[in-house]
Amino acid sequence: MGDKRIGFIGVGLMGHGMASNIVEKGWPLTVMGHRNRAPVEDLVSRGALEAKTPREMAEASDILFLCVTGSPQIEDLMRRSDGILAGAHDGLIVVDTSTAIPDSTISLAAELEAKGAAMADAPLGGTPAQAEAGELSAMVGASPQVFAAIEPVLQAWAAKVVHLGPVGDGHKMKLLNNFLSLGYGALYAEALAVARKVGISAQTFDSVIRGSRMDCGFYQTFIQYSLTGDRDVHKFTLSNAHKDLRYLAAMANEAVIANHIGAAAKNTYAYAEAIGRGGDYVPFLAEIIAEANGVKT
Template identity: 75%
Template sequence: MSKERVGFIGVGLMGHGMAANLIDKGWPLTIMGHRNRKPVDDLLARGAREARTPREVAQNSDILFICVTGTPQVEALVRGPDGILEGAHDKLVVVDTSTAIPDSTIALAEELKAKGAAMADAPLGGTPVQAAAGELSAMVGADPEVFARIEPAIRAWAARVVHLGPVGFGHKMKLLNNFLSLGYAAIYAEALAVARKNGISVATFDSVIRGSRMDCGFYQTFMGYALEGNPEAHKFTLTNAHKDMRYLATMANESGIANHIGAAVKNMFAFAEGIGRGQDYVPLLADIVAEANGVKIEK
């Protein structure tokens, strides 16, 4: 059985590994050029075809994955000049794997539907390392018949695929998921600052938490920097973390929910970005909180 044509826009830290898995597993792939040519050239060497505009990618795809920063970028790709809407056709399914505002996703789905196309949201869980290994998780919002079409392509780069409900549900769950993970990051950073101030080293702290009920995969990647000094242990910027927490606040506000803890977590990332550390990765928050409190950071 022949595979559907796949398009991919956003072959950066996460997208390159996802796209590489698609083409390596036999999916005909069209990609759009990226400001960093290295991942583009690698995918072209594997057999991908390059398009110049979102419209051209859409015209040459049956399933089109988007993996960009957030809602403004997705909206520009869909609605902009030479955008996806201009190349939409009745076989096209646009799958947004970014972390985005759910109401925007639902609105874009309606605009694509008017063109005969469909939309799904499949935001990611995992890291660039897992993307390269094809071991991400995907939280999917889609109509059942759309999900049945896109699931095989998603499984090219995801080890765990959960269909949550209609379009928009993936992005809703992703914001909740990131609230948990980034909330942990804020707690770990503050706990380590208090520990250091009171004479408990990072290694001592870790000797108690690691392997206990408080241990988890996110803790281990966070401590990859705080304990082991690897600044690339979790390649997700503080700017992106702040953006995701703003999106969560928007969802909570529109739901009439008082999100006191979410606001506190958001403000920690807002502080980090505000002092010029936005391009640092999330685990470096441990040093930022320590430095802000005058805590000496052991090397």
């Protein structure tokens, strides 16, 4: 597909599918070792190489993708003594596909620029299943030149790629996107708890919402746990959801704007994490809110 050397750090639930599409579609790929060896070994079996440190990854890559939890992890990968900045070189492009704090992204981009390298933020829309199928969406913040260089590789794992503007804009839009989706999750969970309390089952609730103007892809995966007990159809943890809404609050604070609904949604996810359910997936929120109100599920 191309002669650019591609690196990938973070081959977890989302990253494995993205990286597998890159290597299967002909790009030379290097991945970084991870405590969960299974996805790394799978990618190596498909033809990827393995590196041990972020510095080695930077040195071995023309385009280096990052798919980790958030800004603290990204900043560590970039700034540690054996980090990406230590191995940055002219022409390197670092593409952060995580959900991160925009101001952090803009600061890191400036540090890379001082090394002759560049940064883009390309956070994701979609599920792990869509990652494996190459059907994610990407909302990209980058200069026109950087976007042109990375777009062919983005298309290896994304069905929809939108260039929003300069670096940082991707993460700004991702926080807005997740505010909508996770806000829906909080609303669905509370609506289902009220429904059960007044004698409306999840099945009856779904018979009205599905196919109506209130239906959407997020609803369809969210509701499956309440309908069928499928624990894995919507693999996004409550702790990650809480983190994303904290980042949204930070962005709103910097913009000096009130975000009342965002704060309410954040506190719903904060409650779930505070009671020890942060490792559960977002659709479990319906069960958590019901139980908090003494409603059996």
